[in-house]
Amino acid sequence: MSMVEEPLYPIAVLIDELKNDDIQLRLNSIRRLSTIARALGEERTRKELIPFLSENNDDDDEVLLAMAEELGVFIPYVGGVEHARVLLPPLETLCTVEETCVRDKAVESLCRIGSQMKENHLVDSFVPLVKRLAAGEWFTARVSSCGLFHIAYPSAPEMLKTELRSIYNQLCQDDMPMVRRSAASNLGKFAATVEYTHLKSEIMQIFENLTQDDQDTVRLLAVEGCAALGKLLQPQDCIANILPVIVSFSQDKSWRVRYMVANQLYELCEAVGPEATRTDLVPAYVRLLRDNEAEVRIAAAGKVTKFSRILSPEFATQHILPCVKELSSDSSQHVRSALASVIMGMAPVLGKDATIEQLLPIFLSLLKDEFPDVRLNIISKLDQVNQVIGIDLLSQSLLPAIVELAEDRHWRVRLAIIEYIPLLASQLGVGFFDDKLGALCMQWLQDKVYSIRDAAANNLKRLAEEFGRDWAMEHIIPQVLEMATTSHYLYRMTVLRSISLLAPVMGPEITCSKLLPVVVNASKDRVANIRFNVAKVLQSFVPIVDKSVVEATIRPCLVELSEDPDVDVRYFASQGLQSIDH
Numbered sequence: 001m002s003m004v005e006e007p008l009y010p011i012a013v014l015i016d017e018l019k020n021d022d023i024q025l026r027l028n029s030i031r032r033l034s035t036i037a038r039a040l041g042e043e044r045t046r047k048e049l050i051p052f053l054s055e056n057n058d059d060d061d062e063v064l065l066a067m068a069e070e071l072g073v074f075i076p077y078v079g080g081v082e083h084a085r086v087l088l089p090p091l092e093t094l095c096t097v098e099e100t101c102v103r104d105k106a107v108e109s110l111c112r113i114g115s116q117m118k119e120n121h122l123v124d125s126f127v128p129l130v131k132r133l134a135a136g137e138w139f140t141a142r143v144s145s146c147g148l149f150h151i152a153y154p155s156a157p158e159m160l161k162t163e164l165r166s167i168y169n170q171l172c173q174d175d176m177p178m179v180r181r182s183a184a185s186n187l188g189k190f191a192a193t194v195e196y197t198h199l200k201s202e203i204m205q206i207f208e209n210l211t212q213d214d215q216d217t218v219r220l221l222a223v224e225g226c227a228a229l230g231k232l233l234q235p236q237d238c239i240a241n242i243l244p245v246i247v248s249f250s251q252d253k254s255w256r257v258r259y260m261v262a263n264q265l266y267e268l269c270e271a272v273g274p275e276a277t278r279t280d281l282v283p284a285y286v287r288l289l290r291d292n293e294a295e296v297r298i299a300a301a302g303k304v305t306k307f308s309r310i311l312s313p314e315f316a317t318q319h320i321l322p323c324v325k326e327l328s329s330d331s332s333q334h335v336r337s338a339l340a341s342v343i344m345g346m347a348p349v350l351g352k353d354a355t356i357e358q359l360l361p362i363f364l365s366l367l368k369d370e371f372p373d374v375r376l377n378i379i380s381k382l383d384q385v386n387q388v389i390g391i392d393l394l395s396q397s398l399l400p401a402i403v404e405l406a407e408d409r410h411w412r413v414r415l416a417i418i419e420y421i422p423l424l425a426s427q428l429g430v431g432f433f434d435d436k437l438g439a440l441c442m443q444w445l446q447d448k449v450y451s452i453r454d455a456a457a458n459n460l461k462r463l464a465e466e467f468g469r470d471w472a473m474e475h476i477i478p479q480v481l482e483m484a485t486t487s488h489y490l491y492r493m494t495v496l497r498s499i500s501l502l503a504p505v506m507g508p509e510i511t512c513s514k515l516l517p518v519v520v521n522a523s524k525d526r527v528a529n530i531r532f533n534v535a536k537v538l539q540s541f542v543p544i545v546d547k548s549v550v551e552a553t554i555r556p557c558l559v560e561l562s563e564d565p566d567v568d569v570r571y572f573a574s575q576g577l578q579s580i581d582h
Contacts, residue, residue, distance in 0.1 A: 018052075023060050030066040037077035046078050046086050054090040061099040068094045068102055072109025075116060084117050085125040092129050095144035096136060103140060107147040114151035122155045127164070134167045139176040146171055146182040150189040165194070165202050172206050177215045184210045184221035188228025199232060204241050211245050216254035223249055223260040230271030238271045243280055250284035255293035262288045262299035266306050277310060282319055289323040294332040301327050301338040305345030316346070317354050328362045333371040340366045340374045344381035367401040372410035379405065379416040406440045411449040418444060418455045422462040430467055442479050445494050446486075453494040461501040469506055476502070477514055484518045489527040496522065496530070500537045508545050516541065516549070520557050528566040535561050535572035539579050555580055 017029035029036075033053075037045040053067065071091055075084050091113075094106035114126050130152045133145035146168075153164050168190060172183040187210070191203045207229060210222040223246075230242045246268055249261045265285055269277045285307060288300040304324055308316040324346070327339045343362065347355045366378045379402075402424070406417050421437065441463065444456035460480070464472035480502070484495045499519060503511045519541070523534045538554050545554070558580070561573035 018056060023063065026060070026063050027066055030063055030070060033067075033070045033074070034077060037074070042077065042079040042083070046083055050078065050086050050090060054093060056090075061097075061102055064094060064097060064099070064102045065105055068105035068109055072105075072112045075113060081116050081118060081121075084113050085121050087113055088125055088129050092133065095133055096138060096141045098140060103144050104147075107144050110148055111151050114148070119155040122152065123157065123160070127152045127156055127160060130164070131167065134171060139174075139179055142171060142174060142176070142179045143182040146179070146186045147189075149186070150193045153190065153193045165198060169202065169206050172210055177218060180210070180213060180215065180218045181221055184213075184218050184225060187222075187225045191225075191229055191232055200237060200241075203229070207241075208245070211249070216252075216256050219249070219252065219254065220257045220260040223257060223264055227264050227267035227271070230268050233271070235271070235273050239273075239276050242268065243272055243276055247280055247284050250287055255291075255296055258288060258291060258293065258296045259299050262291075262296050262303070266303050266310075269307075269310050274310070278315065282307075282311070282315070286319055286323055289320075289327065294330075294335055297327065297330065297332065297335045298338045301335055302342055304339065305342045305349070308346050308349045313350050313354065317350060317358065320346075321350075321354075321358055325358075325362060328365055333369075333374065336366065336369055336371065337373045337377055340369070340377035341381070344378070364401060367405065372408070372413050375405060375408065375410075375413050376416050379413070379420055403437070403440065406444075411447075411452055414444070414447070414449075414452050415455055418452065418459050421459055422466060425463055426466050430471060438475060445480070445483060445498065446488075446491050450490075453490075454497065457494060457498040457501055460498055461505055464502055464505045469510065472502070472506065473510060477506070477510070481514065481518055484522065489525075489530055492522065492525065492527075492530055493533055496533045496537050500540045503541060503544050508549075511541060511544050512546070512549050516545070516553060520553060523557050523561055528564075528569055531561060531564060531566065532569045532572040535569065535576050539572075539576035542576075542579055550580060 017025045020026055020029075033049075037049060040049055053071075056067075068091065071087055074087055075081060078084065078086050088110070091106045091110050095103055095110070097103060097106075110126075110129075114122060117126060126148075130145055130148045133141045133148070136142050136145070149164060149168055153161060156164060168183065171179055172187075174180055174183070183206075187203070187207060191199055194203055207222065207225060210218060210225070213219050213222070226242050226246050226249075230238045233241065246261060246265070249257055250265075252258055252261070261284070265281060265288070269281055272281065285300065285303075288296055289304075291297050291300065304320060308320055311320070324339065324343065327335055328343075330336050330339075343359070343366070347359055350359065363378060366374055369375055402417060402420075405413055408414050408417075421441065425437070441456065441459060444452055444459070447453050447456065460472075460476055464476060467475075480495055480498050483491060486492055486495075496519065499515050503515055506515070519534055519537050522530055523538075525531055525534070535558060538558055541554060542550055555577070558573045558576045561569055562577060564570050564573065
């Protein structure tokens with residue numbers, strides 16, 4: 001008897017916890033609902049646990065959110081899809097609570113369950129639930145119902161389908177803006193399940209009403225629907241019904257609506273085709289690029305490259321480029337920053353001549369922008385221009401600006417330049433690199449910011465890989481080793497970091513003859529941080545150099561460090577000795 005009661009004891013505890021005053025206990029219990037259900041078995045879960053949850057009127061949103069989430073994956077615990085409908089009542093209750101995130105999660109779980117339910121169960125249980133919510137007295141129920149129509153509609157018989165379309169239409173004209181907002185944001189999903197004849201007539205009528213709503217929050221959600229509906233309609237219907245709306249929205253009195261249009265406009269180009277894009281959408285887009293609200297210009301500026309790609313180079317040069325020139329000197333730094341992050345992508349679209357004539361001056365002005373993010377966004381995309389205009393022209397026009405930025409007062413800009421150097425080096429070639437950029441690479445090793453010094457050390461390694469050992473031996477190694485005696489211990493640390501990165505590239509011979517003596521010498525440094533870094537570097541040398549060198553030089557040095565007064569030095573030295581022995 002005790003064997004049978006044993007697994008049920010924790011269940012009783014968990015159910016008690018669901019009624020406990022302590023929210024954390026209630027939360028734990030809800031999150032372990034699947035454990036309770038497994039122990040109770042499918043039948044008792046259906047007859048006892050689910051009704052209990054339906055009556056559970058917990059007032060804490062966190063508990064309700066966890067419950068809404070758990071119930072969405074509960075079908076296996078109630079006996080499979082055959083019994084999925086028993087999960088609907090507790091979720092229906094959660095769809096009416098005040099907290100938005102609980103309602104959203106309940107709708108998500110209902111959609112998940114509904115998409116697995118049998119057709120006859122959908123008609124008998126799910127559709128009535130949607131109708132009850134849509135007719136709910138409190139607006140929260142009506143808001144939630146909008147997200148369920150696309151699940152209920154496909155399996156409903158013809159009469160019910162007509163009724164569901166009519167109910168959705170009423171929701172779109174609800175007195176509460178929150179309900180109309182929900183109907184507008186879910187229209188695309190619902191429209192995707194509606195037959196084409198009704199889509200063209202009823203759904204488009206609903207859409208038109210939403211686009212004329214007096215609340216800008218409803219209209220901006222209707223803009224989102226433009227792209228979704230545009231993909232469902234045939235091109236000619238899209239041009240007739242969606243295009244006039246989007247062109248009108250691009251001049252809406254609310255900047256939020258215009259902002260939404262700027263974000264969505266590119267998606268519509270595919271739906272309406274190239275001809276309508278050129279005649280209607282490009283003028284609308286140009287208006288948005290020149291909008292008097294900075295937020296709208298930011299959204300539009302971020303799309304200039306995408307837009308240019310779907311137009312011919314001549315058309316882009318004629319219509320988009322003049323706006324780009326204006327935006328490059330926009331009064332808002334955020335607009336300039338958005339433009340800088342995408343403008344480089346226009347180079348391959350416009351071709352070499354237009355890039356040299358029109359885009360290069362814009363790049364240069366943005367590279368000298370007072371706002372660091374603008375300069376940063378340009379630097380990070382320079383390689384896209386190299387491919388178009390060639391390295392000679394790049395070096396003549398952009399290189400002076402790059403050299404200037406290498407000493408920029410904002411360290412993130414300097415960091416971006418360092419990360420760009422190896423790519424630039426590979427395209428400039430050895431000769432040009434030595435003349436212009438070699439000194440800079442050494443200068444960065446003594447920067448005040450650690451991230452710059454670390455990136456500079458990595459940069460030396462990548463340059464050694466690019467130009468080869470002989471070049472590195474002549475141009476990098478002597479200067480790095482010279483810095484080993486610098487008075488500032490942080491710079492001496494950077495030297496050790498550079499040596500550890502260069503050793504694998506330079507190979508055993510140069511490591512033994514040039515690098516190892518400097519590291520061994522540093523083991524006697526007065527700063528403990530240097531000494532434990534020496535232990536780490538020596539450990540990294542073990543796989544590179546010959547075994548005889550390890551025994552003759554590296555081991556004695558590590559043994560000496562393992563008796564250091566500093567605990568960290570002793571620790572890293574013992575780590576190094578262990579790696580030799582293994």
